[in-house]
Amino acid sequence: GDSVTQMEGPVTLSEEAFLTINCTYTATGYPSLFWYVQYPGEGLQLLLKATKADDKGSNKGFEATYRKETTSFHLEKGSVQVSDSAVYFCALIKYNQGGKLIFGQGTELSVKP
Amino acid sequence: DAGVTQSPTHLIKTRGQQVTLRCSPKSGHDTVSWYQQALGQGPQFIFQYYEEEERQRGNFPDRFSGHQFPNYSSELNVNALLLGDSALYLCASSYSGTGGNQPQHFGDGTRLSIL
Numbered sequence: 001g002d003s004v005t006q007m008e009g010p011v012t013l014s015e016e017a018f019l020t021i022n023c024t025y026t027a028t029g030y031p032s033l034f035w036y037v038q039y040p041g042e043g044l045q046l047l048l049k050a051t052k053a054d055d056k057g058s059n060k061g062f063e064a065t066y067r068k069e070t071t072s073f074h075l076e077k078g079s080v081q082v083s084d085s086a087v088y089f090c091a092l093i094k095y096n097q098g099g100k101l102i103f104g105q106g107t108e109l110s111v112k113p
Numbered sequence: 114d115a116g117v118t119q120s121p122t123h124l125i126k127t128r129g130q131q132v133t134l135r136c137s138p139k140s141g142h143d144t145v146s147w148y149q150q151a152l153g154q155g156p157q158f159i160f161q162y163y164e165e166e167e168r169q170r171g172n173f174p175d176r177f178s179g180h181q182f183p184n185y186s187s188e189l190n191v192n193a194l195l196l197g198d199s200a201l202y203l204c205a206s207s208y209s210g211t212g213g214n215q216p217q218h219f220g221d222g223t224r225l226s227i228l
Binding site for chain 1: 144148153155156169171203205217218219221222
């Protein structure tokens with residue numbers, strides 16, 4: 001079945017460091033891909049999305065490119081801040097099969113001042 | 114513009130009891146999905162409601178049931194609670210129009226603890 005795999009956390013970085021969180025997926029057809037962020041005690045917030053191969057999603061300095069050849073959607077940010085500390089989830093959906101989001105296990109990011 | 118709202122925020126039950134969780138979708142949204150998030154895990158899809166009917170269901174037993182009302186709000190019911198049902202239950206809403214490929218917006222969840 002379809003699945004999403006993320007790099008294990010926690011990831012600990014110093015402020016202004018470069019961030020990469022790896023995400024790979026297994027799916028037939030043409031899924032749309034998402035990154036969601038979850039701050040402590042809160043629900044999930046949509047961070048960015050990409051709906052087809054080679055699309056780049058971006059928001060708040062974060063970027064991810066939909067790579068069909070490597071089935072990847074890695075999250076990057078050039079300079080992280082303490083306020084970016086959260087859990088990040090990669091997810092896919094196939095709209096022609098309904099609205100079921102399939103999530104990775106999440107990667108916790110901790111940014112130190 | 115209110116986002117997705119869920120109630121209650123926290124709930125404590127004992128094994129064997131029944132629970133009802135509630136969700137109001139974001140304004141303009143007509144589709145509601147429910148997810149279960151165990152501690153340290155990614156959310157798992159329970160089911161989705163559209164036009165007051167269950168449209169898709171994940172791998173959850175029949176103890177999990179739901180309902181959608183004409184105003185698009187939704188309830189999740191869980192019967193015969195087990196210790197393993199302890200989790201954060203998330204509601205997400207979306208709009209079915211414009212091809213249906215609209216992102217889902219999540220509420221802050223209901224934290225259910227089973228003693």
